[in-house]
Amino acid sequence: xxxxxxxxxxxxxxxxxxxxxxxxxxxxxxxxxxxxADTAKLGEYGASKVYAASGxxxxxxxxxxxxxxxxxxxREKQPAAVLLASxxxxxxxxxxxxxxxxxxxxxxxxxxxxxxxxxxxxFAGSGIVKSKVTRGLPIVTIRPNSVTPSPSPVxxxxxxxxxxxxxxxxxxxxxxxxxEQKGSRPELTEAGIVVSGGRGVGNADNFKLVEELADLLGGxxxxxxxxxxxxxxxxxxxxxxxxxxxxxxxxxxxxxxGAIQHRAGMQTSKTIxxxxxxxxxxxxxxxxxGVVGDLFKVVPQAADEIRKRK
Amino acid sequence: MNIVVLVKQVxxxxxxxxxSPSDNTVERASANNVINEMDEYxxxxxxxxxxxxxxxxxxxxxxxAGATESIRxxxxxGPDKAVHISDDALHGSCAVATSKVLAEALKTLNADxxxxxxxxxxxxxxVMPHMLAERLGIAALTGARKLTVDGSQLTVxxxxxxxxxxxxxxxxxxxxxxxxINEPRYPSFKGIMAAKxxxxxxxxxxxxxxxxxxxxTAGATSAVVEFSKRPPRSAGTKVTDEGDGGAQxxxxxxxxxxx
Numbered sequence: 295x296x297x298x299x300x301x302x303x304x305x306x307x308x309x310x311x312x313x314x315x316x317x318x319x320x321x322x323x324x325x326x327x328x329x330x331a332d333t334a335k336l337g338e339y340g341a342s343k344v345y346a347a348s349g350x351x352x353x354x355x356x357x358x359x360x361x362x363x364x365x366x367x368x369r370e371k372q373p374a375a376v377l378l379a380s381x382x383x384x385x386x387x388x389x390x391x392x393x394x395x396x397x398x399x400x401x402x403x404x405x406x407x408x409x410x411x412x413x414x415x416x417f418a419g420s421g422i423v424k425s426k427v428t429r430g431l432p433i434v435t436i437r438p439n440s441v442t443p444s445p446s447p448v449x450x451x452x453x454x455x456x457x458x459x460x461x462x463x464x465x466x467x468x469x470x471x472x473x474e475q476k477g478s479r480p481e482l483t484e485a486g487i488v489v490s491g492g493r494g495v496g497n498a499d500n501f502k503l504v505e506e507l508a509d510l511l512g513g514x515x516x517x518x519x520x521x522x523x524x525x526x527x528x529x530x531x532x533x534x535x536x537x538x539x540x541x542x543x544x545x546x547x548x549x550x551x552g553a554i555q556h557r558a559g560m561q562t563s564k565t566i567x568x569x570x571x572x573x574x575x576x577x578x579x580x581x582x583x584g585v586v587g588d589l590f591k592v593v594p595q596a597a598d599e600i601r602k603r604k
Numbered sequence: 605m606n607i608v609v610l611v612k613q614v615x616x617x618x619x620x621x622x623x624s625p626s627d628n629t630v631e632r633a634s635a636n637n638v639i640n641e642m643d644e645y646x647x648x649x650x651x652x653x654x655x656x657x658x659x660x661x662x663x664x665x666x667x668x669a670g671a672t673e674s675i676r677x678x679x680x681x682g683p684d685k686a687v688h689i690s691d692d693a694l695h696g697s698c699a700v701a702t703s704k705v706l707a708e709a710l711k712t713l714n715a716d717x718x719x720x721x722x723x724x725x726x727x728x729x730x731v732m733p734h735m736l737a738e739r740l741g742i743a744a745l746t747g748a749r750k751l752t753v754d755g756s757q758l759t760v761x762x763x764x765x766x767x768x769x770x771x772x773x774x775x776x777x778x779x780x781x782x783x784x785i786n787e788p789r790y791p792s793f794k795g796i797m798a799a800k801x802x803x804x805x806x807x808x809x810x811x812x813x814x815x816x817x818x819x820x821t822a823g824a825t826s827a828v829v830e831f832s833k834r835p836p837r838s839a840g841t842k843v844t845d846e847g848d849g850g851a852q853x854x855x856x857x858x859x860x861x862x863x
Contacts, residue, residue, distance in 0.1 A: 356744065356762075356771050357734060381765070382722075382730060382747050389731025392700050393738040398825030399699065401729045411829065417621040417726075423628075424830040465743035466773040469759075474767030481765060487862065511862065529749065529784045530763060535617050535725055536641065536783050544862050554618050561837060565860055567853065573844070580837035583856045587845025595850025600863050603854070 295321045296374035297343070301364065301387065302327045306335045308484040309379045311443035313436050314339035316406050318446060321374040325450070326367060328352055328360050337450030339443060344452040351459040357383060358463040361390035367455065368395060373431060375410060380435040381483075388435050397430030402539075404440040406432070418535060418558030438483040439541040475528065480514050482531060487513030487544045488563070490533055492556070493520040494549020494570060494589060501527050503593050504548055510600045516540065516560075518550045534559035549589050552577025569593065605659035605753070605775075607650045608715040609683065610706065610732070612640045613667045613674040617725040627821060628828035629696045630726055632668065639674045642721025644681070645781050648788040650719050651682045653753055660684050662713060666694065666705055672804070679799035680791035686802065687713065691809040696821030699727070703735035705819060708812040710740060716775040717758070722747055722782045733780040743773030746780040 298321040300313045310325075314336065317323045324343040325336045329352070333344050347363045364387065368376060376391065378384040380402045392399040403412035410432035414423045427433065482488065489511060491504035501515075508515045517527035519534050533540055535558035545563035550556055552568070552575055560566070561580055568581040569589045578584040585592050615621045615635035624631045650661045663678045663686040665671050675686045689709055697705070710718060723730045730746075737744035743758075745751075749768065750761040758777055762769045763784070791799070809816055817823055843852055857863045 356746070356769075358738070358744070361734075361738070382763075385730045386734045386744075386746060389699070389703075389729075389734045390738045392731070392825070393703060393735050396700070396825075399731070400826055401727075401731070415834065418617065420620070420834055420836075421622065422832050422834050423623070423828050425826055425828045427826045429825040462741050465737075465777075466745055466771050468769050468771050470770040471764075472767045472769070483765075511857075529782070530765060530767070544857070544860070558617065565862075566837070567856065569849075569853070573842075578842055579839050581842070582840035583853065584840070584842040585845055585849040585853050586842060587849040592845050592849040592853065595848075596853045597850075599851045599854040600857075603858065603863055 297322050297324045297371050299367065299371070299373045299376045300325045300341065301376065301378040301384065302331050302336065303329070303379070303383060305330060306332045307379070307481065308443065309436060309438040311339050312438065312441050313377045313379065314341055315441055315443045316436060317377055319408055320406065320410070326364065333450050333452050338445050338447050340446040340448055341450050342448045344450045345455045346452060347455050347457050349457055351457050351464070354468055355464045356466040356468055357386045358390060358466065359457070359459040361387050361394060362459050362463045363455065363457055364391050365394040366458065368431070375432040375434065377406070378435045380437040384435050388433050392433055395430055397433055398427035399433040400425050400427060401435045402437045403434045404437055406434055415562055418554060419561040437539065437541070479508065482514045482516055483538050483540055485514035485540070486542050487511045488516045488533070488540050488542045489513050489546040489548065490516035490518060490550060491521055491527065491548045492518035492550030493524065495521060495526055498526045503590070506597055507546065507593055510597055511544070513544070518556045547577050547581070548593060550577055551575045552580065605653060605657050605716045606714060607653060607659060607717045607719060608662045608664050608710060608713050609643070609646050609650045610718065610720040611643045611647070611663050611665045611674060611678045612724050613637050613665065613671040614640045614724050614726040617641070621726070623828065623831045627696060628831055629821070632670070637670060637674065639677055640721055640724045642723060642781070642783060644788040645783050645785055646719040646721050647678055647681050647683060648786045649751060649781055651789070652786065653717070657753060662687060664706065664709060664713070665689070666702060668695070675804060676799050677791070679802045680796045681789055682795060684802065686804045687807060688804055689807045689812070693809055693816035693820045696824060697819045698824040698826050699729055699731055699735065700825045701819040701823050703732060703739060705812060705814060706732070707736055707739035708814060709807060710736065718778040720778065720780045722780045733778045737778045743777040745771050745773055745777060748779055748781045749784040751779055751781070751785065
């Protein structure tokens with residue numbers, strides 16, 4: 295069986311394990327690691343080879359060097375497919391790789407069949423598309439929370455790969471990486487539970503209520519565009535058409551009306567619950583369980599109830 | 605500074621969207637077609653830079669004849685002129701082919717700075733700025749929530765999941781912007797009237813030296829093999845809080861094994 299390359303950036307995340315799980319259905323799995331990664335974990339999920347690329351030429355510049363390293367590797371190994379995470383950076387690397395190889399690419403796949411056909415959820419979660427790359431090998435980016443990762447332990451053989459990066463790939467320098475908010479909460483797109491607040495939360499200070507419920511449930515915090523535009527919560531937590539797309543097991547919408555802009559980012563969630571004082575809010579049309587009421591009464595009571603049960 | 609803004613016409617994301625049953629391309633004929641929302645932020649950023657540093661702003665669009673409407677709307681915000689690449693053979697072009705066409709057009713425009721929205725609301729693929737940078741051999745600074753221009757030096761705060769990255773490059777470069785970067789202006793009445801007289805240059809494939817089999821459905825590097833509607837979600841239980849709404853909510857979460 296041919297190799298399948300799984301691109302690992304910024305450490306092993308949940309989506310990495312999902313990619314490894316999908317890749318096992320396509321061929322022999324090799325991980326390509328940029329920077330540091332837990333190679334034992336990669337082996338545990340079926341990567342029999344790990345190609346490691348590191349150094350300033352990879353880290354110090356935006357995206358382009360990674361695509362250059364990958365293109366060289368693809369030319370050398372002739373893999374059956376390349377999988378990347380459907381993150382901003384994953385997609386950008388995929389785009390450059392596709393141009394370098396004059397090859398097709400598919401983004402935001404939630405499933406990849408053995409023949410390389412990818413399933414994508416499109417148009418704000420209203421349609422499902424099956425697509426194929428018709429020129430070259432399948433280059434596919436995988437959306438987080440698409441499959442349940444399953445282990446398949448092998449010993450991962452690690453080898454360093456040479457990084458040959460041209461000056462033309464070093465045009466955009468990364469001067470600084472700033473971590474603004476990093477708590478113990480899971481990453482938004484990877485979280486199994488997401489608790490989001492909307493305009494109804496009222497102000498930035500009240501978002502503590504949203505955070506409290508998220509922490510009690512072990513979930514991530516999200517926000518609607520209305521809440522972000524009003525300055526209640528930072529943009530990187532925005533869920534919706536112009537923000538992140540999430541697909542958790544449980545989505546809790548607090549004070550969110552459920553405009554199409556928001557639904558676009560969350561309606562493939564497995565279970566949706568909502569609290570809103572407006573009984574006619576569109577969010578109730580898609581909620582599995584809805585409470586019509588004042589979130590400032592309902593949420594603290596729910597929080598107390600969860601504490602009691604713990 | 606010579607600035608080119610990439611503007612895409614897309615079906616309104618607030619309405620129902622679908623693929624055309626005949627060839628599985630985005631259905632545009634029956635859709636309400638509008639400027640891709642994120643592109644309005646790109647236009648605003650270009651205008652702000654022009655106001656501060658001087659220069660010229662050109663809108664570049666690839667799209668069918670009907671995209672003229674979005675081009676005029678874009679021009680009404682204040683750009684100086686537009687270039688519209690339109691050719692029947694482009695129908696069904698994939699991202700790879702689209703980047704080839706846009707790159708060839710950009711070569712004729714000698715831009716110092718190319719600004720795009722971070723993604724379009726129809727495809728949400730996010731690859732075009734880097735594809736163009738790759739083809740043109742210039743820098744890409746993508747996902748900007750802040751852009752600073754100092755002579756030929758560009759500094760961008762790039763939004764990331766954890767916070768942001770500060771990235772720098774010299775012009776010429778491609779920058780893509782998120783909707784956090786500014787607040788787009790509304791076209792004034794004067795702007796709307798002026799837009800009708802602004803030059804819109806038409807380009808066909810032949811003008812760019814690209815043959816029709818490199819683009820469109822014929823030259824696509826990927827294809828949709830099947831499209832289906834996802835069944836809409838249906839409403840579940842709805843209760844009205846009468847003092848125990850929070851407890852009821854948690855009881856539901858418990859039956860679903862979330863607590």
